[in-house]
Amino acid sequence: MQAKWEVFYEKFITYDGWRTVVDGLVATLEISVFGLIIGIVLGTIIAAVKVMPKTNIFVRLLSLICDVYVGFFRGTPIVVQLLVGYFVLFPALDVRISALNAAIAIFGMNSGAYVSEIMRSGIQAVDGGQLEAARAVGLSFTTSMVKVVIPQAVKNILPTLGNEFIVLIKETSVASFITVVDITKAFKDIGSSNYEYIIPYLMLAAIYLVLVMIITFAIKLLERRLARVDRRS
Amino acid sequence: MIDVVDLSKSFGKLQVLRSITETIKDGEKVAIIGPSGSGKSTFLRCLNCLEDPTSGSIFFEGKDLADLRVDINLSRRHIGMVFQQFNLFNNKTVMGNITLAPVLVAKSERRKAMRHNTFAAVTNLFSKKKKEKLPVKSKKAIKAEAEENAMRLLERIGLADKAASYPSTLSGGQKQRIAIVRALAMNPKVMLFDEPTSALDPEMVGEVLELIKQVADEGMTMVIVTHEMGFAREVADRILFMDNGIILEQGTPEDIFTNPKQPRLKEFLSKVL
Numbered sequence: 001m002q003a004k005w006e007v008f009y010e011k012f013i014t015y016d017g018w019r020t021v022v023d024g025l026v027a028t029l030e031i032s033v034f035g036l037i038i039g040i041v042l043g044t045i046i047a048a049v050k051v052m053p054k055t056n057i058f059v060r061l062l063s064l065i066c067d068v069y070v071g072f073f074r075g076t077p078i079v080v081q082l083l084v085g086y087f088v089l090f091p092a093l094d095v096r097i098s099a100l101n102a103a104i105a106i107f108g109m110n111s112g113a114y115v116s117e118i119m120r121s122g123i124q125a126v127d128g129g130q131l132e133a134a135r136a137v138g139l140s141f142t143t144s145m146v147k148v149v150i151p152q153a154v155k156n157i158l159p160t161l162g163n164e165f166i167v168l169i170k171e172t173s174v175a176s177f178i179t180v181v182d183i184t185k186a187f188k189d190i191g192s193s194n195y196e197y198i199i200p201y202l203m204l205a206a207i208y209l210v211l212v213m214i215i216t217f218a219i220k221l222l223e224r225r226l227a228r229v230d231r232r233s
Numbered sequence: 234m235i236d237v238v239d240l241s242k243s244f245g246k247l248q249v250l251r252s253i254t255e256t257i258k259d260g261e262k263v264a265i266i267g268p269s270g271s272g273k274s275t276f277l278r279c280l281n282c283l284e285d286p287t288s289g290s291i292f293f294e295g296k297d298l299a300d301l302r303v304d305i306n307l308s309r310r311h312i313g314m315v316f317q318q319f320n321l322f323n324n325k326t327v328m329g330n331i332t333l334a335p336v337l338v339a340k341s342e343r344r345k346a347m348r349h350n351t352f353a354a355v356t357n358l359f360s361k362k363k364k365e366k367l368p369v370k371s372k373k374a375i376k377a378e379a380e381e382n383a384m385r386l387l388e389r390i391g392l393a394d395k396a397a398s399y400p401s402t403l404s405g406g407q408k409q410r411i412a413i414v415r416a417l418a419m420n421p422k423v424m425l426f427d428e429p430t431s432a433l434d435p436e437m438v439g440e441v442l443e444l445i446k447q448v449a450d451e452g453m454t455m456v457i458v459t460h461e462m463g464f465a466r467e468v469a470d471r472i473l474f475m476d477n478g479i480i481l482e483q484g485t486p487e488d489i490f491t492n493p494k495q496p497r498l499k500e501f502l503s504k505v506l
């Protein structure tokens with residue numbers, strides 16, 4: 001073990017390996033955070049389309065497009081989506097962006113599909129009587145949703161969204177498939193520079209675990225807060 | 234008040250209402266009774282188009298609510314509805330429940346007035362016929378007024394101390410009385426009740442019926458679907474007996490309860506009385 005530590009120490013400190021790791025961690029967080037934000041925006045739009053009453057052709061068409069979108073992103077592996085996006089679609093469409101931004105965009109689109117399902121089921125879990133009562137006092141569909149249904153749906157949605165964030169953080173570990181140097185890739189590089197993988201990989205696992213634990217804790221806090229609002233008298 | 238003409242409603246292949254024609258007069262209290270599944274709720278929900286009629290018309294204040302070009306939201310402001318399951322807004326306090334719609338309505342009137350005034354200011358520059366400016370209330374005043382009105386209503390039902398509470402902390406009877414008050418806060422011309430006491434514990438039925446009676450005595454036009462035969466008899470001017478999607482028999486409480494004609498009605502009464 002002594003020797004392994006020395007090898008790792010040399011690479012990590014003496015040869016500035018830690019800088020790569022920090023950069024990698026930043027990349028991982030960037031992809032997950034911005035990916036989630038894009039996911040929430042896309043997911044909200046898709047969920048909105050999906051819960052709209054299907055009264056006219058336009059809504060039905062939009063709904064169909066959303067189904068195809070969600071079907072695609074949920075039906076193919078994220079690695080494939082990264083590869084197809086970065087090496088096929090973006091070049092074909094002449095979109096010139098860095099690998100990191102491509103990863104953010106693709107993870108965002110991917111998570112949009114999942115977030116839309118989270119939001120849709122969160123909205124549908126709200127008792128239908130709430131929307132009816134709001135409509136019955138003369139509020140429009142949109143106003144009823146905004147003032148009555150969605151605030152209640154948020155309670156169902158927020159904790160699940162936290163879980164989606166955890167999933168996203170873990171999934172970003174495949175970002176190096178399109179040349180992004182995330183934290184996984186950073187530690188992998190350190191390991192392969194001297195064929196000493198044990199410590200780098202254990203550290204990598206520990207860092208993911210700590211990240212996930214922090215978020216889990218934050219979700220718990222949030223859940224407790226949300227539950228309290230209801231019981232206030 | 235409400236003229237129902239040739240109203241039919243189907244859910245897929247299942248025809249629930251069969252060509253019903255009926256008039257609810259000003260100030261009239263109409264009770265609807267009938268066996269489960271006969272279409273009572275569906276009929277009531279068609280009156281404010283919570284269910285879209287499959288065919289036929291619902292005339293209210295001269296407008297056909299079944300016509301999709303009619304702004305149903307405007308009409309619904311004048312049709313109060315009380316549900317079996319109360320349906321108080323869980324994310325709002327009692328005060329928030331009562332003031333939500335009145336405040337939104339007043340704010341939309343405010344926007345309309347402001348648009349009108351801007352338009353008037355421009356046209357008044359060019360035209361001799363001066364347009365009147367409409368009064369514009371401040372948002373604060375709108376809220377204060379709605380809350381004042383809500384407090385008055387809450388005091389009336391003895392629940393003023395619950396104004397800041399959330400629905401989850403209230404008893405069923407309290408919830409339903411607040412739901413009634415929420416409808417009253419819109420100053421409706423007619424109120425629809427769908428089994429307002431069916432989801433209540435027996436000891437709370439009285440307080441809710443008492444409030445409905447009070448509202449009835451003040452002259453409100455009402456349509457009440459109910460299984461409380463005693464209540465229907467006491468409050469209603471007219472009783473409709475629904476069976477299998479039609480109004481099979483109707484008349485004064487006296488007619489219906491002491492002198493029923495249709496065998497189906499006799500059978501129904503023998504079961505529920």
Ligand SMILES: Nc1ncnc2c1ncn2[C@@H]1O[C@H](COP(=O)(O)OP(=O)(O)OP(=O)(O)O)[C@@H](O)[C@H]1O
Pocket residue numbers: 244247249267268269270271272273274275276
């Ligand atoms: N949204 C719906 N979709 C399909 N069928 C429905 C729907 N709403 C009601 N029905 C059916 O329509 C029929 C009449 O229902 P409705 O609720 O109007 O009866 P009801 O007279 O109010 O009965 P109850 O006394 O049990 O409340 C029933 O057979 C019911 O199953």
Ligand SMILES: [Mg+2]
Pocket residue numbers: 273274275428
């Ligand atoms: Mg019913």
